[in-house]
Amino acid sequence: MNQLINILIVDDSADDIEFTLAALKGTKLANDINVVNDGVEAMDYLNKKGKYESASKPSLVLLDLNMPRKDGREVLSEMKADPELRQIPVVILTTSQAEEDIVRSYDLHANCYISKPVDLQALSQIVKSIDDFWFGVVQLPPPR
Numbered sequence: 001m002n003q004l005i006n007i008l009i010v011d012d013s014a015d016d017i018e019f020t021l022a023a024l025k026g027t028k029l030a031n032d033i034n035v036v037n038d039g040v041e042a043m044d045y046l047n048k049k050g051k052y053e054s055a056s057k058p059s060l061v062l063l064d065l066n067m068p069r070k071d072g073r074e075v076l077s078e079m080k081a082d083p084e085l086r087q088i089p090v091v092i093l094t095t096s097q098a099e100e101d102i103v104r105s106y107d108l109h110a111n112c113y114i115s116k117p118v119d120l121q122a123l124s125q126i127v128k129s130i131d132d133f134w135f136g137v138v139q140l141p142p143p144r
Contacts, residue, residue: 005135006032008058010042010075011093012067019120020062020093023127032056039070043078046085058088060134063110065094065101073104080109087141091130 007024011017017035024033034055036042045052065072072092079085089111097115105113117123
């Protein structure tokens, strides 16, 4: 696949972002990776507001749940309620293993839910699996 893949990482943890970026560098795709640090920034990015007015529509969103200002559940709910955003696949990538978070995320139409491991090697393997699945197996909707 030669198309440029745009991934939006929404996470407030600098360490988790660094680990995820390091893991994505090990993938074979020419990814365009953008990072925002909370749900307010995520929605500004997705709606091309303010400093994000020239942002590219993401092919995939990696979304943390527990963030300041607006959490991942609110972002997921707003994305899936918006006809312009609802087709973007959302992978919940969070440290939470709480059953209520898993159930609620799927109720809000998350495409999958992954609990982040604590070590870089395990996270790298998970990110590679996300990359292989979403950009090697799945047929994504064309950009609009």
